[in-house]
Amino acid sequence: MTDNRIYLFDTTLRDGAQTQGVDFNPADKEFIARELDNIGIDYIEGGWPGANPTDDAFFNAPPKLKRARLTAFGMTRRPGRSAENDPGLSAILNAKTDAVCMVGKAWDFHVDVALEIEHDENIAMISDSVVAANGKTAEVMYDAEHFFDGYKSNPEFALKCLKAAYDNGARWVVLCDTNGGTLPHEVHDITKAVCQQVPGSHVGIHAHNDTGNAVANSLAAVIAGARQVQGTLNGLGERCGNANLISVIPSLILKMGFETNVKPEDLGKLTHLSRMLDERLNQAPVRSAPYVGESAFAHKGGLHVSAIEKDTRTYEHIDPALVGNRRHIVVSDQSGRSNILARFREIGLEIDPKNPKVGRLVELVKEQEFDGYAYDGAEASFELLARRTLGSVPEYFTCTSFRVIDERRWNARSELITLSEATVKLVVDDDPFMAVAEGNGPVNALDAALRKVLLPKYPALEDLRLVDYKVRILTPGAGTRAITRVMIESADGQGNHWSTVGVSGNIIDASYNALRDSLVYKLSHDTR
Numbered sequence: 001m002t003d004n005r006i007y008l009f010d011t012t013l014r015d016g017a018q019t020q021g022v023d024f025n026p027a028d029k030e031f032i033a034r035e036l037d038n039i040g041i042d043y044i045e046g047g048w049p050g051a052n053p054t055d056d057a058f059f060n061a062p063p064k065l066k067r068a069r070l071t072a073f074g075m076t077r078r079p080g081r082s083a084e085n086d087p088g089l090s091a092i093l094n095a096k097t098d099a100v101c102m103v104g105k106a107w108d109f110h111v112d113v114a115l116e117i118e119h120d121e122n123i124a125m126i127s128d129s130v131v132a133a134n135g136k137t138a139e140v141m142y143d144a145e146h147f148f149d150g151y152k153s154n155p156e157f158a159l160k161c162l163k164a165a166y167d168n169g170a171r172w173v174v175l176c177d178t179n180g181g182t183l184p185h186e187v188h189d190i191t192k193a194v195c196q197q198v199p200g201s202h203v204g205i206h207a208h209n210d211t212g213n214a215v216a217n218s219l220a221a222v223i224a225g226a227r228q229v230q231g232t233l234n235g236l237g238e239r240c241g242n243a244n245l246i247s248v249i250p251s252l253i254l255k256m257g258f259e260t261n262v263k264p265e266d267l268g269k270l271t272h273l274s275r276m277l278d279e280r281l282n283q284a285p286v287r288s289a290p291y292v293g294e295s296a297f298a299h300k301g302g303l304h305v306s307a308i309e310k311d312t313r314t315y316e317h318i319d320p321a322l323v324g325n326r327r328h329i330v331v332s333d334q335s336g337r338s339n340i341l342a343r344f345r346e347i348g349l350e351i352d353p354k355n356p357k358v359g360r361l362v363e364l365v366k367e368q369e370f371d372g373y374a375y376d377g378a379e380a381s382f383e384l385l386a387r388r389t390l391g392s393v394p395e396y397f398t399c400t401s402f403r404v405i406d407e408r409r410w411n412a413r414s415e416l417i418t419l420s421e422a423t424v425k426l427v428v429d430d431d432p433f434m435a436v437a438e439g440n441g442p443v444n445a446l447d448a449a450l451r452k453v454l455l456p457k458y459p460a461l462e463d464l465r466l467v468d469y470k471v472r473i474l475t476p477g478a479g480t481r482a483i484t485r486v487m488i489e490s491a492d493g494q495g496n497h498w499s500t501v502g503v504s505g506n507i508i509d510a511s512y513n514a515l516r517d518s519l520v521y522k523l524s525h526d527t528r
Contacts, residue, residue: 006222006258009043009101009174009204009230010036010245012277013058014073016236017047021281026057028280032233035276037065039269040261041245043099045071050091059095067261069098069139076104076129076142079117083132093132099139101174102129106161107150119157126164134169141172143206148175148182151190159197172204172228177217180210180240184220191224200225207243209235214243219251222258233277234289246274247290250323264322271324275495284468284489285497294497296320297327349386361389371503372474372485378501380490380521381514387524396523397454398427399516404442404508420445426453443469443511450519460526461519463493471507486510490518496525 013029016022024032029046036044046062047055049072062070074092077083084090092100104126105111111122126142133140142165144150150158162173175191182190187205195203205221205228207214218229229252235244252258253267271292278285287295297320320326341358344351351358364385365375375382387393402424411417422445423436435452439445447466455461468489475482486502488511498521502513 003201003227004257004259005227006252006260007042007172007204007228008040008245008249008260008262009045009071009206009228010041010232011045011073011206011230011242012036012232012236014045014047014055015238015242016232018238019236019241020238022236024054026054026061029054029058030063032277032280033063033065033068033070035273036233037063037068038266039273040263040266041068042261043071043101044068045073045101046097048073048092049095050074050088059097062097071099071101071141072097073101073103076102076125077132079115079121079125083128089129089132093136097137099141099171100133100137101141101143102133103143103145103176104129104161104165105146105150106144106158106176107146108154108157109149110146111157119160123160123164126161127168130165130168130170139171140165140169141174141204142166142170143174143176145176146178148177148186148190149179151193152186155193159194162194162198166198166202170202172202173198174204174206174228174230175221175226176206177208177214178206180208180214182207182213182217183211184213184216187217188220188224191221191226195225201227204228204230205243206230208237209240209242209244212240214241215247215251218243218248219256222252222256234274234286236277244290246270246292250291250318254318254322267322268324272495275497279491279495291318291323292325296325299327344386349390351390357389361386364389372483373501373503374485374487375501378487378499378514378517380498381500381517384517384521384524393520393524396428396458396520399450399512400425400427400432402446402449402512404446406442422446422449424449424453426450428453428457442508443515446508446512447515450515454519458523461522464519464522465491466518467491467497469511471510474503481505484510486514488514488518490522492522498522 013024013032017024033044046058049055049059072092072095075088077086077089105115105122108119111117111119130140130142144161147158165173175194203226205218205226207217218231222229229248231243231245231248234246235241249262250267250270253260274292275285287293290296297316299315341353384393402422404420404422406418406420408418419438420442421438426433433453435449437445437448437452439448451461466488470487472485473482474485483505484507487499489497489499491497500514500517502510504510
């Protein structure tokens with residue numbers, strides 16, 4: 001083992017599951033564990049055996065991992081019990097995992113007020129539990145709960161807790177910033193002091209993000225000597241979350257030169273891993289997420305784009321491809337010819353820079369955005385606008401008319417319900433069609449009616465789905481007569497995501513415009 005080696009510990013399946021609105025089932029846990037194993041995470045914390053039926057089901061049939069050590073989480077023995085006679089401790093030791101991680105108190109305040117026991121008894125609880133675990137599993141870790149608060153309050157006692165684990169055979173002692181209130185300079189100084197008592201090769205950091213410093217705190221601890229970093233995918237976790245491993249990993253490797261089990265070919269899977277989790281949770285990815293967000297390497301100003309054309313280092317801190325992301329040239333009313341031409345190259349559209357249609361497109365974008373369109377967040381609509389300006393988008397269908405009816409009434413069960421029904425008239429290959437469909441709201445009804453006509457002709461639309469739908473009032477002073485902008489994010493079964501925009505004084509008309517662009521964009525890419 002070299003001093004340059006950092007070990008990565010993922011706690012998405014346990015700590016991440018405490019996120020409000022997140023509820024993993026055993027199948028989710030198995031799938032995510034395999035993805036983490038595939039990228040080279042060293043330890044995957046599967047959950048807390050005995051705590052709930054989901055975790056029990058997961059540990060009863062654990063996935064076979066190739067690169068990671070599956071880890072069970074639990075507590076040290078309880079006061080007044082022996083390690084051999086504590087059901088909670090027995091549950092994690094009988095899980096038959098490659099490693100166990102046990103949390104125990106390290107703050108004298110908690111020992112005095114919450115546990116109401118002598119300090120020596122707390123030390124014995126840690127020692128006894130580590131000794132018992134060493135006989136049952138390959139690696140034992142001690143999570144020192146509220147360590148930084150404990151160290152500030154009583155450094156001698158906090159260090160005794162760590163030494164009790166380390167001296168009795170714990171592979172790792174982990175410094176937990178459990179309430180997320182410690183700042184980077186404090187983490188650095190305290191971790192450095194710890195590493196003078198316990199070798200840094202046996203010290204880990206587990207930072208929560210309550211001050212927005214979890215990633216910075218993790219890196220500060222590594223600089224101070226810690227060699228294990230705990231965190232979650234996308235920073236999941238209760239309250240403000242945990243250290244985001246998606247940001248920590250490339251920072252350690254690309255910025256700080258540390259070695260991890262994540263190899264260069266694995267690093268290129270980071271963007272996929274981050275978006276996979278969002279997809280699993282049925283939530284939209286954070287566009288501004290560092291390294292992996294859709295906007296992480298997006299450039300809007302014409303001067304920026306001109307500079308990037310000459311040297312990518314000017315406005316990009318790394319090559320986006322290193323983490324599986326891509327450069328994204330957005331187009332807006334701030335754009336110049338350089339943005340337009342760069343975007344053309346990105347979408348594979350070859351055009352002579354001197355073509356007068358380029359200048360016309362620049363002016364058209366500015367006119368459209370003056371009217372309320374926003375192409376910097378709707379790249380699919382911009383691509384269609386550009387291709388239409390150049391005359392290269394097939395006419396897959398024409399909508400001659402549509403009608404949407406909403407009915408609000410009491411049903412036979414005396415429940416107040418609202419029903420939406422849409423009627424569309426389309427022309428496809430010179431043949432007229434009409435379809436009627438109901439839906440959960442007018443946009444869903446309109447989408448369902450369009451699909452009734454289009455799916456038999458274009459089966460590629462089967463896996464298209466709406467991921468997000470946003471409405472913004474552009475002229476709030478106009479009250480209910482306001483102009484509205486609708487943004488729709490769509491996705492397909494191949495993992496592609498794209499955004500479209502529609503603007504109108506009628507919200508249904510704006511929604512149709514965005515929905516139509518989404519359908520046409522999908523067809524144009526699948527049939528190109």
